[in-house]
Amino acid sequence: MADPADGVAEWVNPLRDERDKRVPHIAGPCALVIFGVTGDLARKKLMPAIYDLASRGLLPPGFSLVGFARRDWDHEDFAQVVLEAVKAHSRIGFRDEIWERVAEGIRFVRGAFDDDDAFVKLAETLADLDVERSTGGNHAFYLSIPPGAFPVVLEQLSKSGLAKREEGQWRRVVIEKPFGHDLASAKELNAVVNRVFPEETVFRIDHYLGKETVQNILALRFANQLFDPIWNAHYVDHVQITMAEDIGLGGRAGYYDGIGAARDVIQNHLLQLLAFIAMEEPVSFNPSELQTEKIKVLSATKLVEPLDETTARGQYAAGWQGSEPVVGLLDEEGFSKDSRTETYAAITLEVDTRRWAGVPWYLRTGKRLGRRVTEIAVVFKRAPHLPFDQTMTEELGQNALVIRVQPDEGVTIRFGSKVPGSGMEVRDVNMDFSYGEAFTESSPEAYERLILDVLLGVPSLFPVNAEVELSWRILDPVLDHWAAGGKPEPYESGTWGPHSADEMLGRTGREWRRP
CATH class of the missing domain: 3.30.360.10 (Dihydrodipicolinate Reductase; domain 2)
Known part of the structure; x- marks a missing residue:
């Protein structure tokens, strides 16, 4: 198991036999926040992938998905958006019992990236999930947004305390390409990200890998x-x-x-x-x-x-x-x-x-x-x-x-x-x-x-x-x-x-x- 002091605390399935290579690791208690849930990437790839992971038994029982966008949605509206995306793009056939388990952990926070109050609400929502769903204070933030919006979102995550973890918890950020448009901009972007999240907690997505x-x-x-x-x-x-x-x-x-x-x-x-x-x-x-x-x-x-x-x-x-x-x-x-x-x-x-x-x-x-x-x-x-x-x-x-x-x-x-x-x-x-x-x-x-x-x-x-x-x-x-x-x-x-x-x-x- 990884050292929690490194910000990498892996939950170990007590039913898993380490000698059995047929059984993959299962994620531990956590919540995933997606910024940019109205975009094609979230609808066609991210939401269906989360459902497919749940279908394969690779997400913990209390896993929670939080959407953040400016739409005038409540939790049920966002759940319907996720449901439509899953039915249209999931790799694995739809099953009501799997969906019901996923839907229990779906939440939505309305707000703009520069809205301080919205990030306070996001922090409150995640704190509630830690109690209601036992997500353990483990939160990943997926920035499915244009690179130009990275600095303001990262600043909000820092200012609201969402990027700060307590002992035994982790915080991680996921960034989609492009990682800059040349060497100078890539260095600048990396500096912006690392001011808020240490490098070992930054995950740059290259879907080809x-x-x-x-x-x-x-x-x-x-x-x-x-x-x-x-x-x-x-x-x-x-x-x-x-x-x-x-x-x-x-x-x-x-x-x-x-x-x-x-x-x-x-x-x-x-x-x-x-x-x-x-x-x-x-x-x-x-x-x-x-x-x-x-x-x-x-x-x-x-x-x-x-x-x-x-x-x-x-x-x-x-x-x-x-x-x-x-x-x-x-x-x-x-x-x-x-x-x-x-x-x-x-x-x-x-x-x-x-x-x-x-x-x-x-x-x-x-x-x-x-x-x-x-x-x-x-x-x-x-x-x-x-x-x-x-x-x-x-x-x-x-x-x-x-x-x-x-x-x-x-x-x-x-x-x-x-x-x-x-x-x-x-x-x-x-x-x-x-x-x-x-x-x-x-x-x-x-x-x-x-x-x-x-x-x-x-x-x-x-x-x-x-x-x-x-x-x-x-x-x-x-x-x-x-x-x-x-x-x-x-x-x-x-x-x-x-x-x-x-x-x-x-x-x-x-x-x-x-x-």
Whole structure:
């Protein structure tokens, strides 16, 4: 059990046998306060995840959910909002008895972020829950709000005493990305947060890290002797990390314009995936050990120059998505005709360590691409000698191990095999592992795992200050370089990005995978 003096007091289920790995940890007595309960994230992800955790028996009997917003709601109104969200988006089938148990702990506090009286009311509500629901003074605050509102909410939590814990209690804060828009703003944001909440009580949500496939990277690498001997520059030619989406940005101009693909995805999701692939084996899966290894990798990660040749950015133009014609970004509602916001970004990195020296890492993300897919492709060098005529291996590519993060979660190994017949012809084939086929239990949603980890006080899957700031240190020179240049290169919707991205790899004789 964690030391309560560290602000991490874990409730231990007395019925749980520590030797039985089939039974996960159950959160101890606590209340979760969500700021921003009227937003899409709360409605589509957070509320359904809480219900699904309750369905799986992973929340304590007295667990309580408190919503905070300006709406003129009472407790019952908010409970109805939660109920509708659960029925629309829950992963697990709806059951009245589960809902009734969740609904007993639902409360609502009306107020604005700068309303002192509302935070006094919130403190009173949580104090009442400590008595009525035995939540034990353990409170987590989920800031599902724009980053610009963080300072005022954090100041209110401090001023009202809600951030202060008594002996044997904990207080935690959950922050959604973006974590700043560059290194300077990230440092400023971290300072604002840490003035109120110590770093060990801050949980920065990167929902990608809650995905089963991402966590399986650790199992794939460190539970199997099969891959470790070749997981280095002697055998790996390059690594491609891709997050492609087939949707556009209609209706999201308020969030996305001026942010762009690199800030939105590369700084957090893709650099975290790089860290999991490149990191050394941790001493244990203790959160501090994992974070130490990720920080080492990010500290050693550098941009490959010149940036004109090793980066690419683009902006989707009109085209076809499947069988439907779609408009370009500049014709989307809310975007100006001279917007320079990139919807495609690709960069080249190197990890300057003994294991990875000389191996290029290609990271790319984009909207309105050929299909929705997130994958990590570790592409191996060609065999140093092939005892075949060239005609026998015309269709043989490079071996690859591909980790599919979404939507078809699994792992594919690509290797060469003889084509049946009297001649010797070698061609690429795939050996495939699929989560959906190998396991009968469906994977929990990322937010289920992450919310449970917050309530348990387990920060393994949450980036710390150093990781956030190192990621911005890596990306800032690219953003500055692009800001000093012209407009992003247009690319047709439904394709795989701008020509400059293909040229970026083509200069070294490589090419992007077409998932």
